[in-house]
Amino acid sequence: MVISKYNLLILFIWCFSLTNCQNKKMEEKYSWLGTVSAPQEYPMEVYEGAIVADDFTYGFDAIWGTQNTGWGKEGGTMNVNTERMDAPHELEFTWYSLVEKKFYTGKWNLDKEKIKTLFDEGFVDQDTKKKSTYSSFVVGLAPQGRVVLWMKGPGNQKEIGAFQAHDTVITKEKAYDNAQYMLKEGFADRMLKDPSYKTFKPEVREKIEKEGYPAADIYNVYREKYNWKPAVILPEGATWIDFGFTNYNGEQENLFDQSLKDNTYKSRAVPRFCGFYWKDKNNNRYAVWIDAFDDKEIFDLFQKSGKDKNIDLTIKVNEDNTRVLVSLESEKEKLPVTKAKIRVSRKIE
Template sequence: MGINKLKILVLFIFYSFSLVSCQNKKMEEKYNWSGTISAPQEYPMEIYSGGIIANDFTYPFDAIWGTQNTGWGNEGSKMNVATKKMEIPHQLEFTWYSLVEEKFYTGKWNLDKIKIEQLFKEGFIDTDTGKKQTYTTFKIGLAPKGKIVLWINAPGVQKEIGSFQAHDTIITKAQAYENAQYMFENDYAKERLKSDFLMTSEVKNRLSTSGYPDPSIYENFRKKYSWKPVVELPSGFKIKKIFFMACNGEYDTYAENQNKKAIPYYLSIVISDVAGKELGANLFFTKDEKYYEENVLKGNNVLPTDFDLTDMYKTFTSFSQTEPVDIIIKVNPENKSADVSLKQKENSIQLKNFISKIY
């Protein structure tokens, strides 16, 4: 009789734990999210296979995604999925072909699910509407030398949530699946890079005059500094909002309490005059005079292909990462001009490589 009671007690405890476990699984929050790919304009990447993996869903990638080079941090193609809400992913796996290097890279990495879930739950406040929003897209950044970055994205905000190292691998035509056979045609990479539709005139100009950026530049772009914008305006004018896009692929509305940030290549300052009329002052840090017409006017605030050659980038990288940096911006709304300088301690450098648009 004592043994039977013990068995009943053990079974009761077992089923209790099972019930709690099932309830916890049911209670795991789900979100609407999708995936996309980013790659530098000057280093096109061919997609072979991959997936953003959650317990209840895998967002897949294969050769149908083709060549991706929309710009570092920029969004590539997107595929619709039937599943409306999914758990937070816990793993990323990816294999791709770097056309310039003519190498395949592959890897599988565990994601910080707790950190990602916290970011999704906390969300952010949309500065235009004042409403709470959350993230909607996982963006995979493919860089040379097998570097891979993962961002989470929503309109107006993008944050890095992981950086990984893939290893090179060999895939033969005999091993490749049917839809990827085209990658193994003779001189496929060389011929693809010659395509007039693959690279813009801006990219071609960069490559012909200065060559390819150092493959490690995308890792260097991840370095962060304690910078803040210091905007000098005429009397009666006020700052309403500052938005930035950084060379590491992150972008957000500037706030005083933010942590260190990567070097910005774009600053958008919304100001108001004495009568309350809003004006915009946009700064694009590039040497390319055609950048605004060829990119921004087409709705594409992409990282300039010459950003690593600008005095903005070179000056920042000559500064200490531990000391604060002021980006001093003098805006003259009347003649629609702006001056920009960088200052760290007593060291002040006037910048020349930028385009200003005030409207």
């Protein structure tokens, strides 16, 4: 059989296209694991769950135990043999809320294209100065069946979905063997009230005893966003190096090099804590950490500033690099932040 030049060209184009498609398919595999997050004040007991991709399922069960690392903070992870997987398209989860003494369950579709875009875009890792990407999914379990899913990588965490579970009943007869302990009489009370179980950190337990549990709907309030950016004012001749921060909604950003130069107003949740480094005119390095804002004060100040305003989270360093003043500033208003817990380093050798 004689193959014409035209047919040969078509065959070449077909083979080239097939190779490209296969390569593209290979490029769409990602390396990821899963973990669980719950508020420190609202411990959750994992019953079962899964993050599901076409070619892989990352499972959860009672071996994960009690989770309350803090809202948005990852817990442990389980290693898997699979090295690269498709982007997941589904989340399902069932858990026991110890404070509410209720089981919740749900199954939700995920925005696979959004997940793939975040994987592909990635970010620059400040430590390595190389492009990196997200490596785990954090499943957040909150009171009243609220669920949030984040993607996490070094210095970065993005919310990719918020969902609503419904309560369910799981009986001793229905529960699988390894989860039977959750159904034992008095289990929740022992976990919550007996200090020997160490469910809560001492300071968290003390706060609960003094103020009670946080309002169950606060985890929706945490997701509200304002148009703000960090603004650092340094003594003359000093250089701003970076700015890292975590917001109440669990998202995390790390600005440095080009991203710090491009620093601009973005729709972000209220910051929970932040920190940055700078060099003075003599090239001495310093750092400041705002370990915690006062919840009521910082939300009141953002609400007073308004969602329709551009807001600067302004941190002004004094001339001898020993103190800072923090405020929220918009076009016509400056509101001082007075209750934050702040640390300023000495000169870093």
